[in-house]
Amino acid sequence: MNKLIEIKNLYKSFGSLHVLSGVNLDVYENENVVVLGRSGTGKSVLIKIIAGLLSPDRGEVNVFGQSVANMNAKELNELRLKIGFSFQNSALYDSMTVRENLEFPLVRNVKNMTRKEIDNAVEEVIEAVGLKKTLDQKPSELSGGQRKRIGIARTLIMNPKIMLYDEPTAGLDPITCQEINDLMNQVKEKYRTSSIIITHDLTCAKETGDRVAILFDGKFAYQGTFDEVFGNPDPRIRSFYDYNFIEPKLQD
Secondary structure, eight states: OOEEEEEEEEEETTTTTTEEEEEEEEEEEOOOOEEOOTTTTHHHHHHHHTSSOOOEEEEEEETEEGGGGOOOOHHHHHHHHHHEEEOOOTTTOSSSOOHHHHHHHHHHOTTOOOHHHHHHHHHHHHHTTTTTGGSSSSGGGSOOOHHHHHHHHHHTTTSSSSEEETTTTOOOOOOHHHHHHHHHHHHHHHHHHHHEEEEHHHHHHHHHSSSSEEEETTEEEEEEOOOHHHOOOOHHHHHHHHHOOOOOOOOO
């Protein structure tokens, strides 16, 4: 299986605050890896380093077999076009309609597309997230869950190989959280993406993660399936589980 992301002995501090202290992580083709940790443990810092938005103090980050640290500006831009970011706040433009939000990455980054090609691309991703009727609406007219879905659709329109989800279920009600979890799994299957899902929502982790990695003291203490990680007797694991986990309700 191809390794798309390789992180070795990664360190990052902000002044006297040591955020990442020797992180190691591999992400393989068509794999969802969930990164867990309490607030402030460096989860979001990690994905910014992967995309070259932050520089590590030391360590190695390879994406698609290339060192991110050695990339020039043009190479970094090309890398980011292959990575889809799903931001916590969805990062939609309020002045644009949903259609215009979806078209924006194509118009900005892909030259010589015909109107029909753009329309077809928009049609495909809006159907993938199940919100075709919202195309002429503004983001302010949508629910939080709908905005999250449109944000995911906007990343998919560039056909990324890697998806980086930052707290995809934060602030959503349990039913909408379930819909977003289902969507992330569908994206993986339909678009054959590899994903890092940053979350502290353990229902999300259990339902979407092929593998779970949990951060303690700036490094991954444990990696494995959800059951392997949370079957560990380490008291820090039990404390994290007890504080966070809400068992998903069974369907009638």
